[in-house]
Amino acid sequence: MTGRRLREAINGMFMQLEKLIKCDTSQAACPGGICPVTVEVMNHVNAVGEFGSSWLSAEVTRIIAMLESHLEAKSKHYSNPALGSVFLINNGRYIEKKAKQYQLDKILGNHWIRQRTAKVRENCEHYRRSSWEEVLGFLKLGMPNVEEAESMKKKLNLFNLRFKEIWMDQSAWFIHDEELKEEIIIPLGKIMSHTYGLFIWGFKSMLGRDADECIKYSVLDIEDLLKNLFSWRDE
Template sequence: MPWSDLEDEIDRWTKAANVALRILFPSERRLCDRVFFGFSSAADLSFMEVCRGSMIQLLSFADAIAIGSRAPERLFKVLDVFETLRDLMPEFEAVFSDQYCVFLRNEAITIWKRLGESIKGIFMELENLIRRDPAKSAVPGGGLHPITRYVMNYLRAACRSRQTLEQVFEEIMAPPSGGDRSLPSSPLSVQMAWIMELLESNLESKSKIYRDVALSSVFLMNNGRYIVQKVEDNELGSLLGDDWIRKRKVKVKQHHGSYHRSSWNKVVAVLKLDNNYLASNGASKALKDKLKSFNTYFDETCKTQSNWVIFDEQLREEMKISIVENLLPAYRSFLGKFHNLQDIGKHEKHIRYSVEELQARIDELFQGSAGSAGGSRK
């Protein structure tokens, strides 16, 4: 059956199971007790014969869901079936309490546990999906990768059923080998932390596709920032803990630093001069050559990075400010020394940018191109 049709069937099953266990079977139980008043064994046997077929049909549907596909997108409906059976357990205990019906009650418990195993299996399949996601082509402009959006939105949605998932993962689980031992140690938090570790490892592999180290850092910055935003202020963040979030924020800052070292620091380095250099006879020509080199590096860097993307507006502004604070003082100082040359007149034509024009070009960075953000940031 197509999954879309099966989703509708699960909704119908949920309503039917509640009506059967809360209304129809209790009514049938009372009727059997009244008809066979004084003959409890006959009442029990009659009730079992009347209800067995319908109950087995309801349980068989739940069992089919439990043993069906463990594709990640099925989690939420499997949770619905699991929660329905769990919430109806008191009714199972009350209605099917006699010796003839005990097998139905036991079967319900078995299938309920099987549904729990199916939920665990779905999370294992999510892990496999992350592991198998290939690092074939780079996201244009170093934007958000689809696997990041998918996993983070999936986990946020899953954590809305935190209480149920805690129940499913309640067995003692050791942290995966190599995992962060400082993480909260509840079974569900360990599971979530392990999935996040797989995702981060996958993104690290994908970042190596970019030949430009600076662009690789932008990619990791974008995806790292998105992960932090999706974790904060919700159940997922509560499970992973404040220390986990803090460490990921530090990582984003580290990628920011790597971006500068591999990009703008090289542009700024062209402008650096020492006093001995200025005192030499060839200072005028050397300054002119450095200015020409700076213009070339700056133009190439701006042209390239104007097509890169920073999806988060605040991060984008922080990036531009850091570039301005790194570059403009060095450029202003260089121009001051350049203007002190005696033969400035014949070299002034090489000054392509004023300080204000330099800042205006920087403001045009990270605009991206169509599709650079890797799709919607939601």
């Protein structure tokens, strides 16, 4: 195939990818999972990755940017912002991993790859804030007095309720990359168990034995439950 005909074929492929992205109404196989269009686009990008040129670099950058904008818009369709973040995490990590696998750094540069990694990290932080910031807010300690003891009872009840709700929801979600799943869960478990442990210690100090009837979870329970987040499996 001549250079002109090759370029025409590649141009045709990019036009088809644009159409695929613009017309996409597909659903991921699992809640917040990898969009089929993400897979399709990255597979086609692989096919042209070996033909390095400034023109091709610009076209690949453009089509992936178009895909990422589409994914951002699609993430807003989730009623739960945390699940929207998980959707972006899964698709962002897929793009990042495939770009490395296909050695797209040769045509797009290392900086482009690092930007994809940073975006995944940013969405991980969005997930943490939208999921757990409210829950952690229930565990703030005040001055030890009768009013605070009653307030802590209410806070603990709210914590128990919201923690269970969020955990049950997110047990049906999935992070496709096991390494990234651990990077999300391990720091979250440390923050949650530390903050919860301090709260329970202060709660018991104020209420003594009366505190036990309000305590639904031990610190170990919290740690074990968080380890089982994103446990959905596509059998």
